[in-house]
Amino acid sequence: MQVSMTVNGGAQVHEVEPRTLLVHHIREALGLTGTNVGCDTSSCGACTVHLDGEAVKSCTVLAVQADGSEITTIEGMATAEGLHPMQRAFQEQHGLQCGFCTPGMVMAAVSLLDEIPTPTEAQVREGLEGNLCRCTGYHNIVRAVLAASGQALDDPVSVGGAGA
Amino acid sequence: MTDTIDAPAASPAFIGSRRVRREDPALLTGEARFTDDLVLTGALWLGIVRSTMAHARLASIDLSGALEQPGVVAAYAGADLEGEWAAPMPCAWAVTDDMKNPAHLPVAVGKACYVGDAVAVVVAETRTAAVDAMDHVVVEYEPLPVAVDLDDALSDRNVIHADLGTNTSYTWVLSPEPEAVDRAFAEAAHTVSEDYVQQRLLPSPMETRNVAVVPAPYDGDYVVYTSTQIPHILKVMLGLTVGVPEQKLRVIAPSVGGGFGSKLDVYAEEVLAVALARKLGRPIRWTEERTEAGTATIQGRAQHQHIELAADGDGRITGIRVRLLADMGAYLQLITPGIPLLGAFLYHGCYDVPAYAFECTGVFTNKTPTDAYRGAGRPEANYAIERAVDALAAQMGVDPAEIRRRNFIREFPYSSAPGLVFDSGDYEPALAKALDLVGYDALRAEQERRRASGDLTQLGIGLSTYVEMCGLAPSKVLASLNYSAGGWESATVRMLPTGKVLVITGTTPHGQGHETSWSMIAADRLGVDPDDVEVLHSDTAISPLGLDTYGSRSLSVGGSALWFATEKVIAKARSIAAHQLEAAEDDLAFSDGTFSVKGTPSRSMTMAAVAYAAFTAHDLPEGVEPNLEAQVTWDPPNFTFPFGAHVCVVEVDTETGSVRLRDYVAVDDCGNQVNPLIVEGQVHGGIAQGIAQALFEEAVYDEEGNLRSATLADYLVPSSPDLPSFRLASTVTPSPTNPMGVKGIGEAGCIAATPAVINGIVDALRPLGVTDVRMPASPWRVWDTIQAATGHPAGDAAEGQQPAPDQPARDQPATDQPAKDQEVPT
Numbered sequence: 009m010q011v012s013m014t015v016n017g018g019a020q021v022h023e024v025e026p027r028t029l030l031v032h033h034i035r036e037a038l039g040l041t042g043t044n045v046g047c048d049t050s051s052c053g054a055c056t057v058h059l060d061g062e063a064v065k066s067c068t069v070l071a072v073q074a075d076g077s078e079i080t081t082i083e084g085m086a087t088a089e090g091l092h093p094m095q096r097a098f099q100e101q102h103g104l105q106c107g108f109c110t111p112g113m114v115m116a117a118v119s120l121l122d123e124i125p126t127p128t129e130a131q132v133r134e135g136l137e138g139n140l141c142r143c144t145g146y147h148n149i150v151r152a153v154l155a156a157s158g159q160a161l162d163d164p165v166s167v168g169g170a171g172a
Numbered sequence: 173m174t175d176t177i178d179a180p181a182a183s184p185a186f187i188g189s190r191r192v193r194r195e196d197p198a199l200l201t202g203e204a205r206f207t208d209d210l211v212l213t214g215a216l217w218l219g220i221v222r223s224t225m226a227h228a229r230l231a232s233i234d235l236s237g238a239l240e241q242p243g244v245v246a247a248y249a250g251a252d253l254e255g256e257w258a259a260p261m262p263c264a265w266a267v268t269d270d271m272k273n274p275a276h277l278p279v280a281v282g283k284a285c286y287v288g289d290a291v292a293v294v295v296a297e298t299r300t301a302a303v304d305a306m307d308h309v310v311v312e313y314e315p316l317p318v319a320v321d322l323d324d325a326l327s328d329r330n331v332i333h334a335d336l337g338t339n340t341s342y343t344w345v346l347s348p349e350p351e352a353v354d355r356a357f358a359e360a361a362h363t364v365s366e367d368y369v370q371q372r373l374l375p376s377p378m379e380t381r382n383v384a385v386v387p388a389p390y391d392g393d394y395v396v397y398t399s400t401q402i403p404h405i406l407k408v409m410l411g412l413t414v415g416v417p418e419q420k421l422r423v424i425a426p427s428v429g430g431g432f433g434s435k436l437d438v439y440a441e442e443v444l445a446v447a448l449a450r451k452l453g454r455p456i457r458w459t460e461e462r463t464e465a466g467t468a469t470i471q472g473r474a475q476h477q478h479i480e481l482a483a484d485g486d487g488r489i490t491g492i493r494v495r496l497l498a499d500m501g502a503y504l505q506l507i508t509p510g511i512p513l514l515g516a517f518l519y520h521g522c523y524d525v526p527a528y529a530f531e532c533t534g535v536f537t538n539k540t541p542t543d544a545y546r547g548a549g550r551p552e553a554n555y556a557i558e559r560a561v562d563a564l565a566a567q568m569g570v571d572p573a574e575i576r577r578r579n580f581i582r583e584f585p586y587s588s589a590p591g592l593v594f595d596s597g598d599y600e601p602a603l604a605k606a607l608d609l610v611g612y613d614a615l616r617a618e619q620e621r622r623r624a625s626g627d628l629t630q631l632g633i634g635l636s637t638y639v640e641m642c643g644l645a646p647s648k649v650l651a652s653l654n655y656s657a658g659g660w661e662s663a664t665v666r667m668l669p670t671g672k673v674l675v676i677t678g679t680t681p682h683g684q685g686h687e688t689s690w691s692m693i694a695a696d697r698l699g700v701d702p703d704d705v706e707v708l709h710s711d712t713a714i715s716p717l718g719l720d721t722y723g724s725r726s727l728s729v730g731g732s733a734l735w736f737a738t739e740k741v742i743a744k745a746r747s748i749a750a751h752q753l754e755a756a757e758d759d760l761a762f763s764d765g766t767f768s769v770k771g772t773p774s775r776s777m778t779m780a781a782v783a784y785a786a787f788t789a790h791d792l793p794e795g796v797e798p799n800l801e802a803q804v805t806w807d808p809p810n811f812t813f814p815f816g817a818h819v820c821v822v823e824v825d826t827e828t829g830s831v832r833l834r835d836y837v838a839v840d841d842c843g844n845q846v847n848p849l850i851v852e853g854q855v856h857g858g859i860a861q862g863i864a865q866a867l868f869e870e871a872v873y874d875e876e877g878n879l880r881s882a883t884l885a886d887y888l889v890p891s892s893p894d895l896p897s898f899r900l901a902s903t904v905t906p907s908p909t910n911p912m913g914v915k916g917i918g919e920a921g922c923i924a925a926t927p928a929v930i931n932g933i934v935d936a937l938r939p940l941g942v943t944d945v946r947m948p949a950s951p952w953r954v955w956d957t958i959q960a961a962t963g964h965p966a967g968d969a970a971e972g973q974q975p976a977p978d979q980p981a982r983d984q985p986a987t988d989q990p991a992k993d994q995e996v997p998t
């Protein structure tokens with residue numbers, strides 16, 4: 009079947025098998041391998057992308073279901089001006105270690121702030137419940153999201169970085 | 173073992189700063205490439221058909237149906253591949269001379285010994301074709317009696333490997349002075365005798381394992397891309413097992429999405445992919461499904477622990493006896509039998525204990541092999557001693573903090589009864605800091621109030637002090653433990669003609685930020701900017717020498733190698749600068765990247781200018797080779813011994829058994845810190861995994877040996893609402909055994925946290941008669957434990973009062989899911 013979608017601002021038209029999951033379409037047909045696969049039970053959120061502005065786990069959607077939609081993947085977040093503020097916050101707060109969960113985590117976090125621009129820590133934790141990270145214990149991920157929302161953090165500040 | 177090295181004199185500009193990671197932009201934008209991201213033209217996909225039975229004769233394997241499927245190129249049973257193996261799968265640690273080690277082939281021949289054991293393989297043009305074709309492999313199993321339970325396996329009622337005649341792989345004993353131990357117990361004023369269960373865990377890095385092998389059939393080369401922690405060790409082992417000449421192998425670990433010990437191994441799929449690339453002459457790749465990983469990737473912990481303490485009238489511990497039963501699983505993987513031994517020397521914890529006896533029996537079961545999981549032996553050791561010390565305190569009516577103070581080691585270097593020399597330490601200030609930070613006295617007062625008023629929510633304060641051995645390892649010590657490799661690390665530093673710096677390290681980071689930290693070290697030493705330092709790693713063609721990353725070794729061993737390599741570069745540069753400045757070498761000062769003549773600072777030469785002079789080689793001193801480069805292989809003189817004190821404050825609902833983590837304070841001492849930002853991240857992640865063992869995670873096997881919690885829906889890796897924020901502090905006690913005075917921090921959190929949580933729960937419930945709670949301490953388990961302790965066995969409880977102990981699962985109602993029960997302290 010033919011599916012067409014706008015991905016990171018560009019039109020993409022491809023033939024897909026009806027059973028192809030969106031995540032595999034993104035990774036294999038579109039070659040956008042920033043979106044990761046961490047599980048086979050829709051549990052980990054590593055595959056999170058924005059579908060028509062909403063964060064979705066792209067392993068729970070068939071490529072054909074995304075026909076006609078607008079998709080943003082992690083590759084679509086940074087601009088010529090540099091990293092997206094959420095990406096920068098993740099770097100500054102050391103919100104990633106191995107980085108495997110990170111693309112999905114960033115996409116989920118951006119969409120969380122769309123919904124709740126100034127969340128409490130508890131709201132950040134609840135909002136990211138569907139995204140698993142094995143490295144960070146979430147501590148610095150939570151801090152990154154709070155920082156990206158413009159809230160001041162009292163702990164020490166890091167130095168350097170792509171945005172600095 | 174206590175050779176002392178002077179601390180660096182130069183004032184560091186970058187070391188010690190919270191520098192953000194240079195690794196991050198590539199990972200944050202999707203630019204980084206993990207193994208499964210690689211585009212490999214013409215690659216075939218490998219699918220592994222795995223045993224669905226824990227123990228069964230493979231009566232027949234019919235591949236014909238699979239071979240007829242579209243896109244299938246080949247299919248093999250184990251017997252078809254036997255000729256491919258130069259040696260069985262490797263185990264590098266024969267812990268005793270008579271250790272029993274069954275031959276372990278990448279694909280089973282004759283019988284399968286655990287659910288997940290590979291029994292056949294399919295090779296196809298696409299990933300989906302391989303997956304589809306696997307359904308058409310027909311395996312006829314003849315079930316054999318299983319040995320799943322550890323005690324049952326020990327009894328040899330059902331022997332798994334008939335040729336061995338027993339399920340016991342080995343018994344390893346460390347008992348330097350048995351009479352002293354007997355005397356300590358005979359003369360003891362107090363004794364405790366405790367039994368604990370370390371449940372099986374799935375390491376669960378978020379990236380599963382992946383491998384891709386690209387052969388060059390006419391040249392004979394193989395490039396192996398694999399999600400591993402150990403490209404260097406793997407290269408040796410692939411050469412030995414597949415029989416490819418080692419010089420023809422190049423192993424690359426691209427971005428690796430976490431390991432936690434589980435990628436410190438040589439896996440059947442890696443060995444298979446090389447063999448099949450050789451056989452078929454085409455690239456072969458394999459990606460592990462998450463549910464497949466449940467049984468195909470090694471598991472952690474899985475020990476039954478018995479610990480006894482003898483103490484005098486003041487509660488000073490005079491002797492320790494430890495007996496372990498360690499579950500090996502069906503086969504010995506790379507260092508399976510040695511894992512309990514990594515804890516064997518540490519069951520006395522931070523305490524000065526004169527008499528010590530340890531014994532461990534490794535037992536085969538029809539389950540996935542165990543091997544290294546974060547901490548590897550040391551979390552188990554620390555759990556046992558920290559639980560037992562709390563038991564002693566309770567028995568004597570002494571405060572848990574006080575019993576620890578009475579027993580702390582105070583003189584360093586400290587020669588321990590089991591035979592180690594602790595490099596440095598200062599345990600009491602770390603504990604004092606943790607108690608102060610958490611508000612210990614106020615918490616004890618609140619606990620008293622709640623107890624007195626019969627509050628249904630009881631408060632528990634769980635202490636855990638710890639010391640671990642890191643910096644694996646002095647090669648001579650490894651030799652004495654029968655480990656078949658060394659513990660050195662390598663670094664190369666090359667000054668480029670433009671004044672930039674190349675660092676090549678034998679460590680293999682997979683989340684630890686070595687590129688950032690190593691660039692900071694090199695920058696400080698050479699007087700350049702960290703951004704002018706490139707750090708290369710994880711490719712055996714670029715970094716041919718290395719022993720990789722595990723056991724919190726990278727900074728203390730690999731970072732030290734780097735430090736010494738910069739020293740060598742500076743020494744050579746000094747001779748070139750002296751020559752060009754027409755001064756004696758001794759008359760040159762080197763600081764901020766510039767050599768200058770002492771007393772005449774205007775006569776100077778920058779490191780960049782020296783590098784260019786070394787490159788042109790137009791005017792070098794007699795006998796000095798062109799170029800400015802040095803390689804150092806450093807073998808540490810001793811382990812390092814990081815330590816700390818963690819306190820976990822819990823509220824336990826005595827009606828539902830749910831546990832709320834109210835506060836978590838960690839004070840860690842890993843010596844000098846190169847990058848505190850990274851140190852803290854390591855501690856956070858370690859604490860999370862330690863809490864996960866205490867409260868959430870277990871690889872649950874049924875009686876037939878089926879893993880019931882293989883998926884991420886059933887195996888409860890904590891998500892963000894399950895955990896609180898952590899409050900961290902540190903003390904700094906430099907190690908005297910390496911030039912930067914560093915110790916290692918990768919595993920500390922995981923070692924400290926588990927007993928902190930369980931001690932907290934037991935502390936809350938002790939007035940109810942509770943002395944132990946099995947891990948993971950799910951609400952049901954805690955509730956059941958309370959019922960049993962208060963004389964209301966679970967069976968007597970009113971129907972419907974508590975949910976049944978079903979398999980935990982993410983999608984169950986909140987009452988049955990610890991994941992949902994915990995609120996977050998704000």
Ligand code: FES
Binds near residue numbers: 048
């Ligand atoms: S891959 Fe795990 S939720 Fe999609």
Ligand code: FES
Binds near residue numbers: 109
């Ligand atoms: S950074 Fe490794 S899984 Fe999140």
